Amino acid sequence: MHDFLHTFFDRDELLKAFPSLLTExxxxxxxxxxxxxVLGVVLGVLLAMLLISEHRLVRLPARIYVDVFRGLPAILTVSLIGLGLPAAGIRPFGREPLGYAVLAIGLVSAAYSAEIFRSGIQAVAPGQLQAARSLGMGYLTAMRIVVVPQGVRNVLPALAGQFIIDIKESSLVYLLGLGMGQRELYxxxxxxxxxxxxxxxxxxAGACYLMLTVPLTYAVNRLDLRLRAGRLRPESPDSRDSLDAAAPVTVAVPTRKV
Known part of the structure; x- marks a missing residue:
């Protein structure tokens, strides 16, 4: 028992580690x-828009990207981008490993985020897009203003869960040999x-990761419960009557309650 405590909970080693862990x-x-x-969300939305396209040649590059980066282990992607690109003479970030670390984790995150956004967008009722188009909106404008915001709301818990995974996968950048001032927890x-x-x-270091991920996990669970409660909340008779009365006169673009 003494050896176990000394190996994992040595007081001197803990006191030596925490200052650097908490600051740097x-x-x-x-x-x-x-x-x-940020990179994963921006690229993920763009990929999701390509994935739901009706044109096969538009979907194909996005599908290949998503399948490749979801199929490869994240540690291999970090190694290929962080070590392989500079070795091949492709140095968009010079010799700074931090940029390659962000790029690698972001590209992996984008592949998973794309599928999350795609499922959320496709879960929006087709009538939403049709109603927006009937108001004179173009396809891209209707998607940007009406469909995509509702789709994102549908998948907020899953998206927040992906954020937690990104925090944990940031530990893989130790492979790139970060310098003083750039070192992460692991x-x-x-x-x-x-x-x-x-x-x-x-x-x-594990305790520091838990300080980040456990509160986020509970926040994701609470968000999921709130969204589910909003979807299951019945409409009042008055609101249904008002919508029915307005239907013959105007074309509404309703949003789902939260």
């Missing part, structure tokens, strides 16, 4: 994950563990 590691983990999430803990042959630093 936590900051860079959040930076990498946040930028990757990199710092792994360095200390290798120097001391003690796993207490890894336990400290």
């Amino acid at each position: 590691g936590l900051r860079n983990t959040l930076l990498i994950a946040s930028l990757a999430i 990199f710092i803990a792994q360095e200390q563990q290798a120097a001391s042959y003690n796993s207490s630093a890894l336990v400290a």
Whole structure:
């Protein structure tokens, strides 16, 4: 028992690890994950729009992208982009590994986000698009103003869950050899563990990850419950009567309640 406690919960090693983890590691983990999430959401929406296209030649490149990046292990994608691109002379971020780390995690996130957005958009009733078009909106305008916002609302819990995965996958960028000031949580803990042959630093890093992911997990669950409650909430008779009365006169584009 003493050896177990010394290996995983050594007080001196924990006190040595936490300052760097909380200042440098936590900051860079959040930076990498946040930028990757932004990249994943933007690219994911664009890919989702391609995936729902009626033209096969438009869908095909997006489908190939999604299948490839969802099929490859994330650690392989990080290695190919972070180590392979600079070795091949493709250096959009120079010699700074942080940029390649964000790109790699963001590209993986985009593949999963694209499927999330696609399912949410296709879950919107076709009448929403038809009603918007009847008001004179073009296809792209109707998708941007009417359909896509409702689709995103449908998949907010799943999208938030993907954000949690992005935070955890940011630990894979240790492969790129981040320099001082750029190290994330796992990199710092792994360095200390290798120097001391003690796993207490890894336990400290795990605690930091839990500080990020556990509150987000509960927030996702609460959001899911609220959205489900909104979908199941019955409409009042007055609101149904008013909608029925207005139907012959105007074409409404209703939104789902939350």
